[in-house]
Amino acid sequence: MSFATADLCDAHENLLALGTLRVLEPVFHLFSRTAYFSGQAVTLKVFEDNALVRATLEEEGAGRVLVVDGGGSLRCALVGGNLAEIAQQNGWAGIVVNGCVRDSLEINELDVGVAALTTCPRRPQKRGAGERDVPVSLPGALVHPGEWIYVDLDGVLVANVALD
Template sequence: MTESGLRIEPRVQGLSEQQRGAFAGLPVAALSDCMGRCTGTMNLVPRHGSTPLVGNAVTVRTRPGDNLMIHKAFALLQAGDVLVVDGGGACDNALVGDLMMQMAQRQRMAGFVIDGAVRDVAAFRHAGFPCYSRGVTHRGPHKDGPGEINTVVTIDGMVVFPGDLIVADADGVLSIRPDDAAGVLERAIRHVEKEKAFSAAVANDAVDRAWVDARIASLRGGRP
């Protein structure tokens, strides 16, 4: 369906379960460090506790406070998918809540990323079902449209394409293009090992700070 404002595009497959599993346990901070430190969300908060999130993006753009197209998207969602909703950052009306969480669990979805508000946060915490949102409100959604499914969206300034890999933890949410995933993964694994080595140096009072003076000297034009 190609009508602007009511566009519904096919689901994009994204990474396999095995490929996604390779990212499990990697901190978002480490991944972010390997992606230029200039992407990812800053204002979305986990509403479920500490369970991390890894899955493929199914995107929805909706009018603020309206979840008609979110309901429609459930017909396309598969196990391991993340429902990524561009609600314009509006928090006057919740876009998902407990009942939609139950449907998502039934379909073995990975979680929700909502640039808008959610409700029933106690249910999300109790279930531990990954849900990241900009806000919380008890006020329910409208169901009038318009909206689009599986088009490019913007989530808290982060561009998300359908099929992108979504990785999230207590620090925030990242979107990784499938073609970039292998390279990001390789660099992030090395980065984590480097941080482990630094932690070991801290524990042994063996931190090398020579680079700090070298950096200051370079800023001074080579002068100590």
């Protein structure tokens, strides 16, 4: 399905007013070859540790979007080229990271969508700490598991239901 977040906002002003469609703050940058992606959210809450990110991306993605609340840390990357490639191979539509990515040139060659705050070359720890399928707080909105995520060059939307 092709879409533009601006058009979705225009077509669903009533949902914006109700708060069932939310716009994340414009702090996310889109990486990857794809210009847009969408799907139901699988949520993770981690901090400077990406073992749970890897374990989740190794599962069948089924067109879903992994939403990672990394606490906004800019000290290390939670997703790199290897994890983005795993996501692509396993059928994930994309990844939204409240934190950093690395290997941006590699990610830009992939067809899986990746949105993050910025880049950082440092890798994270791999202790396995974190929580899955919990509400996560991203800049501008709380995201619940199963909500719908829409991402393009203009921004990131979170909706309680699938949008047409």
